[in-house]
Amino acid sequence: MAHDAPFLDQFEMVSARLPGVGTAWLDQLRSDALSRYETLGIPTPRTEAWKYTNLRRLARAGFVAAEAGDATDALAIPEGVTELDGAYVAVFVNGRYSASLSSLDNLPRNAEVGSLAAKIAEDPASLESQLGRLGDYSSLPMASLNTALMADGLYFRLADGVALDRPLHVVSIGQADEEPLSFHPRHLISLGDGSTATIVESHVGSGAYFSNGVSEIAVGQGAVLNHYKLQNEGPEAFHLSTNMVRLDDRAIYDGFVLQTGARLARNEIKAHLGERVECRLNGAYLGSNEQHIDNTTFIDHAAPNSSSREVYKGVLDQSARGVFQGKILVRKDSQKTDGHQLNKTLLLSPGTEIDTKPELEIYADDVKCSHGATTGELEEESLFYLRTRGIDRETARGMLVAAFIGEALDEIQTEAPRVAFQAIVNGWLDRRDQG
Amino acid sequence: MSLLEIRDLHATVDGKEILKGVDLVMEPGQVHAIMGPNGSGKSTLSYVLSGRDGYEVTSGEVLFDGKDLLSLDADERARSGLFLAFQYPVEIPGVATTTFLKTAINAVRVHRGESALDAMQFLKFVREKAKDLNVNDDMLRRPLNVGFSGGEKKRNEVLQMAVLEPKLAVLDETDSGLDIDALKIVADGVNRLRAADRGMLVITHYQRLLDYIVPDRVHILAGGKIVQSGDKTLALELEEKGYASFVGAEAA
Numbered sequence: 001m002a003h004d005a006p007f008l009d010q011f012e013m014v015s016a017r018l019p020g021v022g023t024a025w026l027d028q029l030r031s032d033a034l035s036r037y038e039t040l041g042i043p044t045p046r047t048e049a050w051k052y053t054n055l056r057r058l059a060r061a062g063f064v065a066a067e068a069g070d071a072t073d074a075l076a077i078p079e080g081v082t083e084l085d086g087a088y089v090a091v092f093v094n095g096r097y098s099a100s101l102s103s104l105d106n107l108p109r110n111a112e113v114g115s116l117a118a119k120i121a122e123d124p125a126s127l128e129s130q131l132g133r134l135g136d137y138s139s140l141p142m143a144s145l146n147t148a149l150m151a152d153g154l155y156f157r158l159a160d161g162v163a164l165d166r167p168l169h170v171v172s173i174g175q176a177d178e179e180p181l182s183f184h185p186r187h188l189i190s191l192g193d194g195s196t197a198t199i200v201e202s203h204v205g206s207g208a209y210f211s212n213g214v215s216e217i218a219v220g221q222g223a224v225l226n227h228y229k230l231q232n233e234g235p236e237a238f239h240l241s242t243n244m245v246r247l248d249d250r251a252i253y254d255g256f257v258l259q260t261g262a263r264l265a266r267n268e269i270k271a272h273l274g275e276r277v278e279c280r281l282n283g284a285y286l287g288s289n290e291q292h293i294d295n296t297t298f299i300d301h302a303a304p305n306s307s308s309r310e311v312y313k314g315v316l317d318q319s320a321r322g323v324f325q326g327k328i329l330v331r332k333d334s335q336k337t338d339g340h341q342l343n344k345t346l347l348l349s350p351g352t353e354i355d356t357k358p359e360l361e362i363y364a365d366d367v368k369c370s371h372g373a374t375t376g377e378l379e380e381e382s383l384f385y386l387r388t389r390g391i392d393r394e395t396a397r398g399m400l401v402a403a404f405i406g407e408a409l410d411e412i413q414t415e416a417p418r419v420a421f422q423a424i425v426n427g428w429l430d431r432r433d434q435g
Numbered sequence: 436m437s438l439l440e441i442r443d444l445h446a447t448v449d450g451k452e453i454l455k456g457v458d459l460v461m462e463p464g465q466v467h468a469i470m471g472p473n474g475s476g477k478s479t480l481s482y483v484l485s486g487r488d489g490y491e492v493t494s495g496e497v498l499f500d501g502k503d504l505l506s507l508d509a510d511e512r513a514r515s516g517l518f519l520a521f522q523y524p525v526e527i528p529g530v531a532t533t534t535f536l537k538t539a540i541n542a543v544r545v546h547r548g549e550s551a552l553d554a555m556q557f558l559k560f561v562r563e564k565a566k567d568l569n570v571n572d573d574m575l576r577r578p579l580n581v582g583f584s585g586g587e588k589k590r591n592e593v594l595q596m597a598v599l600e601p602k603l604a605v606l607d608e609t610d611s612g613l614d615i616d617a618l619k620i621v622a623d624g625v626n627r628l629r630a631a632d633r634g635m636l637v638i639t640h641y642q643r644l645l646d647y648i649v650p651d652r653v654h655i656l657a658g659g660k661i662v663q664s665g666d667k668t669l670a671l672e673l674e675e676k677g678y679a680s681f682v683g684a685e686a687a
Binding site: 379380381382384385386387388389390391392393395396399400402403404406407 | 485486487488508509510512513514518519521524525527528529530534535538539542543546578595599
């Protein structure tokens with residue numbers, strides 16, 4: 001069947017200026033990825049994985065590739081990011097590292113944090129074993145497109161045993177004026193055995209832009225990564241993000257994704273678990289107007305004795321639409337797996353919709369796994385109870401919505417990001433009340 | 436002026452008439468008990484008075500402090516001084532009991548023209564009232580009613596009544612699910628709140644509660660109407676003879 005593969009023309013236009021051109025393995029990686037994308041085409045609802053998220057509008061928006069220098073007027077970090085004091089800050093504008101907005105001084109020894117493009121320029125050989133090696137991209141058209149077109153992103157590497165003393169705040173700013181711009185940020189995150197870090201991502205911006213990110217996240221044996229992401233893109237933005245997570249034996253990953261921005265957004269996480277791993281993939285989504293917010297996760301219990309926990313809670317208002325697809329695979333030898341998944345959505349108005357698809361695929365016999373999904377309106381009984389205490393209807397509704405989403409935020413194991421995300425949620429609820 | 440006047444009150448739930456002409460007058464400072472068998476309309480009466488959606492008044496009127504109660508929304512009724520102690524207090528995960536109490540207290544206070552309490556004033560005020568009811572700080576910190584025992588839930592209801600200082604409290608089967616020790620604590624709490632300017636309408640199936648909260652008047656509700664009223668001895672008589680004789684008299 002003939003299919004649509006927009007953005008191919010971008011490759012011809014920008015390929016000569018992409019970092020690392022002329023490095024044989026990287027050229028090969030890019031051209032392989034490009035042909036994968038060309039073969040697969042942009043996903044359509046005919047593909048099972050994209051049944052509920054339609055990219056037709058994205059394909060037709062006429063995005064052109066953001067080039068270095070398109071956004072030099074980014075002089076400050078805009079509002080809407082996570083409020084974090086005392087963090088290292090790495091800022092990317094339209095996918096490109098901004099040294100002037102970043103502050104990465106006094107990093108611990110054996111911690112490398114900076115621009116991937118710079119790393120490619122300095123020492124491309126060191127990346128050959130890291131870039132595009134975390135998992136199988138062959139069935140992922142948008143991640144393949146990213147591999148073909150990636151120009152920059154975060155390069156983060158902790159040697160064995162290094163503890164990052166402060167959180168790293170990765171701020172991604174999208175900026176488009178007349179022309180709709182697209183960029184394909186590539187983050188490479190690697191924690192050596194026994195190392196620890198907290199990384200907070202904030203995605204914000206203005207104008208019509210398309211961020212098509214890929215993060216490759218490798219967490220070594222016994223390492224701990226707290227990884228929290230705020231997707232608070234501008235109202236005209238498209239945000240697609242593929243996160244490949246590999247957790248080695250005894251690693252701990254505490255992940256949380258708060259999605260409240262963008263016109264259309266999909267955050268996809270593919271986690272591969274070693275033995276005795278603790279993997280927490282939690283999230284919350286707040287949608288209004290015509291927003292479409294998709295959370296798709298795949299947890300691969302590839303070894304025994306690991307646990308995964310997944311709680312996603314969302315609130316949808318006006319004509320917003322949500323998607324949750326959560327697959328848990330327990331392989332034959334992954335005995336004593338403990339996997340739990342829960343998706344709850346609160347629909348505040350009749351125009352909203354949630355498509356939720358839990359999927360457990362279990363081949364081991366000695367496991368504890370569960371999943372659950374609920375969708376509904378606020379409990380009439382709870383509202384009545386609050387109102388009989390003198391609390392007016394709108395305040396009571398606000399309290400119940402805040403309580404509902406607050407339970408998801410409680411899953412965040414690190415206090416400062418939890419408090420900061422709560423503030424983002426409170427802001428959304430306040431605007432809703434006033435609107 | 437009477438505190439509460441219910442005149443020929445008819446109400447339906449899901450199109451079915453449950454209250455079929457209730458009349459009742461209460462003066463300030465009085466405690467009235469409404470007793471009745473299951474299905475007599477006791478809970479419906481409490482929900483109609485407190486303004487729950489889905490309980491439709493088809494005729495009759497209710498004056499509260501001389502004003503038309505039925506034209507007010509549930510939260511307006513509460514701010515005007517009506518309190519319903521629930522038979523089954525609702526569990527609300529994610530809302531801390533203190534947050535809930537502070538929001539409620541300040542909504543009622545602002546309505547009465549008083550200043551809202553700040554965090555310090557609020558804590559002092561609530562702790563004082565909570566002490567008498569064996570409600571400790573741990574309970575106050577927990578999400579509202581979540582994981583509370585039956586006795587804790589009812590003590591929490593009485594605490595809410597104590598801090599909201601209503602003119603009229605409707606106690607819907609407050610005794611249900613309580614053992615005798617829990618019942619005493621709750622009844623003591625209620626008795627401490629008896630006041631010359633406050634009325635209480637105690638709805639119960641059993642006479643037992645009225646040993647502890649002694650009423651001025653007792654009404655028997657059956658088939659959606661008050662079929663007999665009397666003083667506290669009526670409750671004892673009912674206990675002895677059973678509902679059948681009263682309900683039977685009405686049916687005949």
